[in-house]
Amino acid sequence: MLRKGVGIxxxxxxxxxxxxxxxxGLRAFTAEKARIIDLEREQPKLPSATLIDSWENTFSLxxxxxxxxxxxxxxxxxxxxxxxxERNFAEIYENIPEDVLGTDxxxxxxxxxxxxDSPTVLQAYSxxxxxxxxxxxxxxxxxxxxxxxxxxxxxxxxxxxxxxxxEHNSAFYLINPxxxxxxxFDYQTPQTVVDFLDTFLF
Amino acid sequence: xxxxxxxxxxxxxxxxxxxxxxxxxxEESMVGTMFIQYPILVASGxxxxxxxxxxxxxxxxxxxxxxIAGIIIVLCVSIFWMLPRAMDAALNxxxxxxxxxxxxxxxxxxxxxxxxxxxxxxxKSFIWTNLISKIFVMSWLYIVSPARLCNNxxxxxxxxxxxxxxxxxxxxxxxxxxxxxVGKALFSGNNNNNRQKMNVTSNALNDRIx
Numbered sequence: 001m002l003r004k005g006v007g008i009x010x011x012x013x014x015x016x017x018x019x020x021x022x023x024x025g026l027r028a029f030t031a032e033k034a035r036i037i038d039l040e041r042e043q044p045k046l047p048s049a050t051l052i053d054s055w056e057n058t059f060s061l062x063x064x065x066x067x068x069x070x071x072x073x074x075x076x077x078x079x080x081x082x083x084x085x086e087r088n089f090a091e092i093y094e095n096i097p098e099d100v101l102g103t104d105x106x107x108x109x110x111x112x113x114x115x116x117d118s119p120t121v122l123q124a125y126s127x128x129x130x131x132x133x134x135x136x137x138x139x140x141x142x143x144x145x146x147x148x149x150x151x152x153x154x155x156x157x158x159x160x161x162x163x164x165x166x167e168h169n170s171a172f173y174l175i176n177p178x179x180x181x182x183x184x185f186d187y188q189t190p191q192t193v194v195d196f197l198d199t200f201l202f
Numbered sequence: 203x204x205x206x207x208x209x210x211x212x213x214x215x216x217x218x219x220x221x222x223x224x225x226x227x228x229e230e231s232m233v234g235t236m237f238i239q240y241p242i243l244v245a246s247g248x249x250x251x252x253x254x255x256x257x258x259x260x261x262x263x264x265x266x267x268x269x270i271a272g273i274i275i276v277l278c279v280s281i282f283w284m285l286p287r288a289m290d291a292a293l294n295x296x297x298x299x300x301x302x303x304x305x306x307x308x309x310x311x312x313x314x315x316x317x318x319x320x321x322x323x324x325x326k327s328f329i330w331t332n333l334i335s336k337i338f339v340m341s342w343l344y345i346v347s348p349a350r351l352c353n354n355x356x357x358x359x360x361x362x363x364x365x366x367x368x369x370x371x372x373x374x375x376x377x378x379x380x381x382x383x384v385g386k387a388l389f390s391g392n393n394n395n396n397r398q399k400m401n402v403t404s405n406a407l408n409d410r411i412x
């Protein structure tokens with residue numbers, strides 16, 4: 001009887017600790033959540049990369065330092081998640097007060113499909129979502145290596161799907177004025193981003 | 203000696219799923235991973251344990267007299283590998299892949315053999331009913347989830363897995379219900395032995411169901 005009890009207790013302890021450790025204390029059941037927990041702990045610094053925006057202006061990620069920057073990753077021919085992602089991004093854009101928008105916070109939608117998303121295409125996409133191209137830029141990284149570095153640093157996984165598009169993880173990425181990634185927000189709840197910025201910025 | 207045959211089967215199964223070409227082919231889809239690779243790995247451990255020398259039995263059942271400790275480990279380790287996160291990790295990290303192969307065969311398959319037959323019928327029924335409900339819940343989750351649960355798989359594959367799980371659940375249910383109707387009749391016309399026979403029958407039925 002005692003031996004049975006010891007066995008069961010041992011099995012329970014081992015099993016529960018396995019599941020506990022395997023899910024970061026029952027917080028991360030998917031790799032996506034685990035990725036977010038890891039990134040927010042590591043706070044990686046952005047690698048250098050040159051972007052070209054919808055006005056055909058080039059700027060580097062380092063030019064954004066000194067301001068809070070919100071990023072999304074998308075491609076314009078995307079039919080499922082990206083339109084929702086960008087519509088919600090527009091909601092953030094509209095809810096940030098005028099006096100800090102552009103001076104303290106900038107929004108950048110980065111396309112990971114530079115072949116299709118030329119500045120002209122991005123211009124049309126900006127108009128569709130009401131982005132002004134300055135305080136909310138739509139841009140892409142044309143250098144393949146630089147693009148990979150950025151995706152890698154922020155652990156954005158992009159895989160081509162069977163319809164010629166991509167499957168990718170969607171979120172809002174907040175970069176602090178030192179150029180470090182500090183927070184990742186669920187793309188379905190734009191209001192939390194505004195509320196978060198509100199606590200120290202507005 | 204059937205022992206060597208079991209060990210041979212176990213090693214053959216393990217070898218088949220370890221061939222790089224087959225491994226990649228199975229891991230390409232979620233259905234292949236969960237429905238073919240995982241069960242084969244568990245089966246290889248099961249047969250391996252079946253082929254172990256008889257005297258090893260006492261070692262494996264020393265703390266596991268009623269099979270409950272073993273089955274808890276079996277359940278939790280297999281649940282762990284079904285977490286979308288662990289599935290992803292095994293694909294991205296070769297060490298996790300190795301851990302998956304070793305744990306599904308040795309930590310799930312081996313204790314499964316040493317525990318399942320020791321379990322009472324109540325524990326067995328409990329596990330079956332739990333398993334069936336879990337299969338349906340998971341199938342529903344995978345079919346309706348709009349978000350990609352595994353970063354390495356597409357949403358469409360996730361939905362395929364959901365449908366496959368649904369079919370599996372239905373099949374298990376049909377098998378169980380079918381067993382109630384189809385089976386050997388154990389009653390006999392001899393009145394003197396009826397009482398004893400009845401007991402035998404109910405025991406046999408119990409074994410059959412569980």
